[in-house]
Amino acid sequence: MANQLGLPDGLAEYIRESSLREDTILRELRERTSDLPAVSAMQVMPEEGQLLTLLAGLTPARRILEIGTFTGYSTLCLARALAPGGQLITCDIAGSWPRIGADYWARAGVDGQIDVRIGYATDTLKAIIADEGPGGFDLVFIDADKQSYPDYYEMALTLLGDRGLIVVDNTLFFGRVADPDARDEETAAIRAFNNLVRDDPRVEMSLVPMADGITLIRRKHPSNSD
Numbered sequence: 001m002a003n004q005l006g007l008p009d010g011l012a013e014y015i016r017e018s019s020l021r022e023d024t025i026l027r028e029l030r031e032r033t034s035d036l037p038a039v040s041a042m043q044v045m046p047e048e049g050q051l052l053t054l055l056a057g058l059t060p061a062r063r064i065l066e067i068g069t070f071t072g073y074s075t076l077c078l079a080r081a082l083a084p085g086g087q088l089i090t091c092d093i094a095g096s097w098p099r100i101g102a103d104y105w106a107r108a109g110v111d112g113q114i115d116v117r118i119g120y121a122t123d124t125l126k127a128i129i130a131d132e133g134p135g136g137f138d139l140v141f142i143d144a145d146k147q148s149y150p151d152y153y154e155m156a157l158t159l160l161g162d163r164g165l166i167v168v169d170n171t172l173f174f175g176r177v178a179d180p181d182a183r184d185e186e187t188a189a190i191r192a193f194n195n196l197v198r199d200d201p202r203v204e205m206s207l208v209p210m211a212d213g214i215t216l217i218r219r220k221h222p223s224n225s226d
Contacts, residue, residue: 079110142168167216
């Protein structure tokens with residue numbers, strides 16, 4: 001799990017104590033994921049999960065698309081905010097990670113609203129576009145392989161409804177985006193993605209310095225155009 005960037009430990013702990021409402025099911029799933037030390041940094045912070053629930057509820061979201069399930073913590077946060085009768089489609093390259101979250105989804109009573117699609121996310125998104133056409137989702141959460149972010153972004157814009165919201169995780173990438181000596185492929189990919197969104201005239205956006213960097217994006221409407 002990435003820590004909150006740029007905050008002293010004491011202040012980060014105060015924010016958590018003052019605002020976090022993580023219940024038993026979410027906490028147990030987070031703790032289960034923390035037992036996977038090699039990949040536990042892929043877990044979203046609980047504060048970020050709480051923000052996802054809030055954003056999905058504000059949309060309000062009847063259909064949510066999640067790109068990158070991992071062990072399903074963010075999946076659970078998003079599914080809980082679905083409007084009555086809503087659906088969440090979540091994509092992952094491996095079925096082993098979502099299977100960890102499945103028991104927790106069932107305990108929370110949202111498993112019937114979650115549709116897990118296993119395979120390359122680009123193939124899954126292309127299939128959804130071909131089967132359903134554009135504009136079917138109210139919120140898209142992107143948290144998967146960084147080099148593919150531009151492709152996910154373009155397809156998310158296609159799938160997004162008129163008033164929908166795209167949320168992109170890890171856009172500060174452990175702070176390495178600001179380090180000129182960080183030249184690895186993933187950091188370079190996030191820098192390029194951030195520039196792409198910043199310069200995209202089709203959207204409104206804000207990179208929020210929370211968790212590992214969260215970028216909020218929505219399509220620009222005529223009344224908001226330059």
